Every structure is written in structure tokens, then in C-alpha cells.
Amino acid sequence: MAERPEDLNLPNAVIxxxxxxxxxxxxxxxxxxxxxxSRAASVFVLYATSCANNFAMKGKRKTLNASDVxxxxxxxxxxxxxxxxxxxxxxxxxEQKGKKEASEQKKKDKDKKTDAEEQDKGRDEDNxxxxxxxxxxxxxxxxxxxx
Amino acid sequence: xxxxKKKYNARFPPARIKKIMQTDEEIGKVAAAVPVxxxxxxxxxxxxxxxxxxxVTQSRNAKTMTTSHLKQCIELEQQFDFLKDLVxxxxxMQGDGxxxxxxxxxxxxxxxxxxxxxxxxxxxxxxxxxxxxxxTDSEQEGSRLASDGLMLFLxxxxxxxxxx
Numbered sequence: 689m690a691e692r693p694e695d696l697n698l699p700n701a702v703i704x705x706x707x708x709x710x711x712x713x714x715x716x717x718x719x720x721x722x723x724x725x726s727r728a729a730s731v732f733v734l735y736a737t738s739c740a741n742n743f744a745m746k747g748k749r750k751t752l753n754a755s756d757v758x759x760x761x762x763x764x765x766x767x768x769x770x771x772x773x774x775x776x777x778x779x780x781x782x783e784q785k786g787k788k789e790a791s792e793q794k795k796k797d798k799d800k801k802t803d804a805e806e807q808d809k810g811r812d813e814d815n816x817x818x819x820x821x822x823x824x825x826x827x828x829x830x831x832x833x834x835x
Numbered sequence: 836x837x838x839x840k841k842k843y844n845a846r847f848p849p850a851r852i853k854k855i856m857q858t859d860e861e862i863g864k865v866a867a868a869v870p871v872x873x874x875x876x877x878x879x880x881x882x883x884x885x886x887x888x889x890x891v892t893q894s895r896n897a898k899t900m901t902t903s904h905l906k907q908c909i910e911l912e913q914q915f916d917f918l919k920d921l922v923x924x925x926x927x928m929q930g931d932g933x934x935x936x937x938x939x940x941x942x943x944x945x946x947x948x949x950x951x952x953x954x955x956x957x958x959x960x961x962x963x964x965x966x967x968x969x970x971t972d973s974e975q976e977g978s979r980l981a982s983d984g985l986m987l988f989l990x991x992x993x994x995x996x997x998x999x
Contacts, residue, residue, distance in 0.1 A: 696855050698847050698877075705845045706878055710885035715892060716899040724902050724925075725881060728918055730855055732880050733873060735917045737856040740869075751864040752856075757872050765914045769879050776875040780868055 696730045703729065739763050847874040887912060903927070 703726050707717055717725075737752070739760035744752050754777050761769045849870035856862050856870070885900075888908040892900045906922040909915040 702845055702847055706881045710882045711889055718899050718901045720902045721900050721905055724905055729877055733855045737859055741861055751866055752869050753866040754868045754872055769876055773872050777872055780871045
């Protein structure tokens with residue numbers, strides 16, 4: 689797998705937005721400095737990753753997890769990041785939970801809908817095959833369906 | 836009216852972050868939450884770096900932040916030690932004449948070869964030169980030097996990157 693240097697760059701648009709928010713009005717940034725900031729971002733990712741990996745290895749884990757990253761921040765002397773990062777983590781988990789619940793809800797709704805449709809289709813001779821298939825699914829392995 | 840509200844929308848793409856992480860051969864799997872918090876950490880880090888560099892910029896009465904300002908900021912803060920290699924090839928500031936950290940080979944003025952450091956071009960402390968002008972000059976060189984510096988840095992940090 690070839691690692692190309694350009695892959696190591698983060699999107700300029702996001703970098704630019706961060707720069708804009710961090711600098712006061714009236715202060716500009718040179719092209720070279722902007723580019724250096726972008727590279728610094730990549731370096732930060734690599735450094736943080738390496739630190740986090742040390743913690744994972746200490747825990748004999750092969751998968752980096754969030755707490756490894758938090759530990760890495762402390763190690764890197766960025767303790768003041770820990771609290772906002774924990775908040776970000778919470779927010780992310782809530783978001784994921786919300787998404788999961790939403791998709792589960794969708795699935796439930798879909799099932800309900802399918803049931804209703806099935807009843808309708810029962811009256812329609814053309815859809816006998818479908819009906820059988822659906823019935824099979826519902827009955828699972830508990831009963832053998834005689835087709 | 837441009838408001839400097841920080842919305843939580845300066846997020847980096849998780850996939851790209853993960854790709855960068857995995858250039859480190861030691862890295863195996865990464866939990867899904869990790870790129871998300873790294874993205875946030877990045878935002879905090881860049882904000883911190885920029886704000887501190889900006890203090891340097893303003894202390895020099897400059898309106899444009901240059902790599903020299905970044906370099907000085909990095910050298911002043913222990914937290915940013917890991918960035919030192921990144922700016923190693925950036926020429927030291929011409930500045931107010933008191934900043935003569937020409938330690939060893941750092942900070943070439945005109946020449947691109949590290950060996951030619953210390954060569955004075957009208958004097959480091961020359962106040963007759965317009966600061967902005969010299970800033971521009973060093974920027975032009977900076978881009979060439981910086982890319983050399985990047986390759987050097989990358990080779991130091993992740994030897995696997997370079998072919999062969």
C-alpha cells in the first residue's frame with residue numbers, strides 16, 4: 689500500500705475555518721504559514737496516535753480506543769483538552785445512540801408496515817408467492833411451512 | 836456581521852484522520868470514536884497554536900502571520916516541542932536585532948544549504964530593512980525550505996513513508 693504524502697493532508701477548508709476563528713480581525717496569514725499549520729495538524733495526529741498507541745499496548749489491546757487518546761493528551765501536556773474532549777466523546781456517543789434508535793425505530797415501522805401489507809396482499813391472488821415468503825420469514829425455524 | 840462563534844462544525848473527516856493514523860505501521864484497529872475526538876483535539880490544538888503565534892505576530896507589529904512567527908512560538912512553548920522539526924528549516928526572524936538565535940545550522944538567510952548559516956546579508960540586526968520585505972523574502976525561501984523540511988521530518992518520524 690503506497691502512502692502518498694498528499695494523503696497526509698487534512699482538508700484546507702477546515703483548516704481555513706479554524707484559522708479564521710482563531711485569528712482576530714485584521715490579522716492575516718501568509719500562504720507558507722497556512723501550509724505550515726496544515727502540516728502541523730498532520731504531525732499532531734501522528735504524534736497523538738503514537739502516544740495513544742503506547743497506552744493501548746500497555747493495556748495489551750490492539751485497538752486504539754477513546755481513553756487511550758485521552759491518556760495521550762495528558763502525556764503530551766495537553767491536559768486542558770481532556771475536559772472538552774470528554775464532552776465531545778459524550779456528544780458523539782449520544783449521537784450514535786440516537787442514530788441507532790432512529791434506525792431501529794424505522795425498522796419497527798417497516799415491519800409494522802409489512803404486516804399490514806401482508807394482510808392486504810392476502811386478498812390478492814397475484815401475490816401468493818410473496819405471502820408465502822413473508823410467512824416463512826415470520827415463522828422462522830419454529831415451524832415448518834408446508835408450501 | 837461576522838461573528839466569531841465557534842460552532843462545533845470545524846470537524847475533520849474521520850476517514851482522513853484514520854488514514855493518517857494508519858501511516859504509522861504500528862497502528863492496527865482504531866475504535867470509531869477515536870477519529871472523532873482526535874478531530875476535536877486537533878481543533879483545540881490548532882486554535883492554541885494560532886493564538887500563541889498571533890501574539891508573536893502582534894508583538895512584532897506585523898499584520899500577517901508568517902512561518903517565522905510560528906517558529907518562534909514553537910520554540911517558546913514546551914508543549915510544541917514535537918513541532919520543532921517541522922520549522923527547523925524556517926529562517927530565523929530578522930526581527931529586532933536581539934533575536935540572533937543562530938545556533939548551529941539553523942536559520943539560513945539567503946543560502947539554501949544549511950552550511951551557509953551565519954552568512955550575514957547586511958547584518959541580521961539591520962533595522963534599515965523593512966520588516967515586511969524581509970518577511971516576504973523568507974517566505975519565498977520558506978516554501979522551498981519548508982518542503983525540504985517536511986520530507987526530512989517525515990523521514991525522521993515515519994521511515995516507512997519514503998520509498999526504498
